[in-house]
Amino acid sequence: MRIRIASIITSTLFAFSCATTVGPASGWNDIVYPGFDKEVVHLSASNAIDCGYFDLSFQSQKLRNDTLEKQFNCVIAAKSEGNSFKAGYTWVPSDSKLTKVFISHSSGVYIKTVDVLLDGSGAEMNSQLCGEVHFDIGLLVVDASDCDVLAK
Secondary structure (H helix, E strand, C coil): CHHHHHHHHHHHHHHHHHHHHCCCHHHHCCCCCCCHHHHHHHHCCCCCEEEEEEECCCCCHHHHHHHHHHHHHHHHHHHHCCCCEEEEEEECCCCEEEEEEEEEECCEEEEEEEEEECCCCCEEEEEEEEEEEEEECCCCEEEEEEEEEEEC
16 A cells, blocks of 8 residues: 555656746747747646756767657646646757647647748648547657648
């Protein structure tokens, strides 16, 4: 019984510390385009757990994976406790700078994607509202289903 209680306390402390320390709210300022941070705040619940925004553009694969793993753990902890969350990152997969933001909402999870070519010659943006979103820690991917495109 004591081991089980200790395990519950440890996992609760881990989830709480992850949910509160992954990324500071100020990390959302001045990202993507002017006013983007205000859109995130507008879509987020006032009590949303801030799992952070991270610019991973030119980080090593290991640092990027470690950061995403912590962020995904934060989101999973928030979801399992029934809390709203917001999380986002930017990185350079090849010839563009890709930003993805996930914001839980009473209707589902908003996924905002902004993809800007590195040479500045083009940009693509879309927003979706998805009924179900799964954050896979093993593969570090996000699997979304039951999505409606809101804007392109």
